[in-house]
Amino acid sequence: MKQILNPALAKVFKRLHYPLDVMLLCVRWYVAYPLSLRHLEEMMLERGIAVDHSTVHRWALRLLPVLEKAFRRCKRAVGKSWRMDETYIRIKGEWRYLYRAVDKAGNTVDFLLRAHRDKAAARRYFEMAIGQNGEPETVTIDKSGSNLAALQALNAEREKPIKIRQNKYLNNIVEQDHRAIKRRTRPMMGFKDFRCARIILGGIETMHMIMKGQMKSSATTQTPAEQFYSLLT
Template identity: 80%
Template structure:
């Protein structure tokens, strides 16, 4: 019998609900454009009484553990990155989700920041390099802040990262933003920054799983849902 991931096991000690129900609700929340009340109604149709606020609590508790599990089995990305930021509303104000994909469209990494400036962009690049290795090329738009951040990163390197500011080459990441925004739209904004960061990480993980970015056993072809659930074990 497979053992529970230690991180999941610790979380479950504080959540006294069936694991299958919790994972089903959390996966659907980050995989489809559904509100918490939609999920409450869907579970009621199955004879399971779950309050929408409870689903939110499950997501906040479980998603950080699942993101860590995913990163342990994430496939390597390419060395040519396309980086851009998109907007997410938190407590009625726009915040900035920094994202990048490689030239094949695979997600490199993501980071939610309160401001759109050099410091935020540099923090994003440093995190992405730490998690994914150093790229050979980074393509950005005409943002002066992103350019300054890359110059700051290069100042610490013997071999600089090649920087390209070519808008049409960033079309692939701009299109990829749409998959994230499609899921967040029914949520009608986030109530606080911490919750936004956690929920967005779950959406990003599910999006990467769909794109085939999770390592699986040779000869197997598990569905996206099966891959999501496998992170618990």
């Protein structure tokens, strides 16, 4: 790949000693498809490239935060009607909580991994999502008391409150969207620590948004893979 890398990625790649194409292919496959690190090790060996599964993991941890940051700069705007929910993620043998929301068209609004499922975690999620995507007009949640309390606390500080709807049926769209993330994490057999989980999930969410067409691109014929690689520049 002969292209001018963005400075943050150039700094990361300077410390890594495999061909750029190989590293990006492994990282993209890891977050795009339900593959384990050992699957990737075997797949690359079939192509005549010897790379240890732990090396692929190290590449992912180094590259994905920079790629996610680059994606956020060219993410399409989302709608003003959000469906918010949290799903369970196993980390070091314990359940943690991935807060997520989609708009009514199914586009991902934002995501946040938290250790606890409570009002503070929900409020932190809403503050971050609003800071990144602007204020919604309506947020639909399930019967979670902590999510309701967080929204009510935010509304108490706003001149124009966000409309809150508690309707499990209307939240099916975000619950269905969780499945795409869980399919990718299942072969990983759980995460070993919170930091790794946060980074890998960020990569999975980024690739999921690209595949849903949420990336601004002047080349409308670009494939999801090409859009992923375009984050390099």
